[in-house]
Each structure stands twice: as C-alpha cells, then as structure tokens.
Amino acid sequence: MPGDNLLRQEVAWDGPTASWSVIQALDVPARGGTVAEYYTHVLRSHGFAVHPTAGAPDPGGYARLLHARKTHLHVQVSVRQAASELVSRVRLIWRAWEAGRGGAW
Numbered sequence: 397m398p399g400d401n402l403l404r405q406e407v408a409w410d411g412p413t414a415s416w417s418v419i420q421a422l423d424v425p426a427r428g429g430t431v432a433e434y435y436t437h438v439l440r441s442h443g444f445a446v447h448p449t450a451g452a453p454d455p456g457g458y459a460r461l462l463h464a465r466k467t468h469l470h471v472q473v474s475v476r477q478a479a480s481e482l483v484s485r486v487r488l489i490w491r492a493w494e495a496g497r498g499g500a501w
Contacts, residue, residue, distance in 0.1 A: 397434050400424045400486070418490040428458030428477035431484045435473045439464040444471065454478050468493045 404421040424431050432448065439446050444464035451459030456479030464471040474487040 397424050397431060415491050415493045420488040422486040424484045424486055426484060428460065428475050428484045431486060432460040432462065432475045435462055439471060
C-alpha cells in the first residue's frame with residue numbers, strides 16, 4: 397500500500413508440503429478500514445477469491461482478517477489498528493505451492 401513501511405520479511409521453504417512461505421510485517425499510515433478495503437480490492441483485481449472476517453480489536457480499535465486464494469497461491473492479510481494509534485499494523489502471509497500440489501484451504 398502506498399506509504400507503507402516494511403518492518404520485517406521472512407522467506408521459507410516447506411519441504412513436506414512443497415510450498416514457499418513469505419511473511420511480511422508492515423506499518424501503514426492509514427485507518428484500518430481503509431487498509432483492509434485496499435488489500436481486498438487489490439487481491440480481487442488479481443483474481444483472488446477474498447473472504448474477510450472480523451477480528452477481536454482493542455476497545456475502540458479495528459481488526460480484520462482477509463483470507464484470499466487462487467490456484468497454487470494463498471494469502472492471509474491481518475489488519476490491526478489500536479484506538480490510540482494513527483497507523484495500522486499489517487501482516488501478510490503468502491504461501492505458494494508447486495504446480496499439482498494445490499494446498500489445503
């Protein structure tokens with residue numbers, strides 16, 4: 397998302413499931429609802445089926461979890477904003493399987 401700040405990124409290969417995982421943690425200078433709408437729109441525009449669920453926010457805060465998938469690729473986006481913060485914390489977990497492996501939903 398424009399203006400985001402990458403805090404951490406990890407990449408790992410999982411041999412038993414033949415998949416790659418990429419985990420990213422970001423700070424985004426925007427309200428949680430705006431951030432969740434942005435990621436929902438971007439993922440859908442790239443052909444992902446997106447399923448949002450509400451999380452348990454801090455009192456007065458915001459929390460949303462997006463599950464998105466398409467063939468051989470799953471994404472989980474967690475958006476949290478504390479009531480006293482002007483920045484949202486985003487955690488992205490990407491998982492990509494080799495062709496023919498698919499992965500469980």
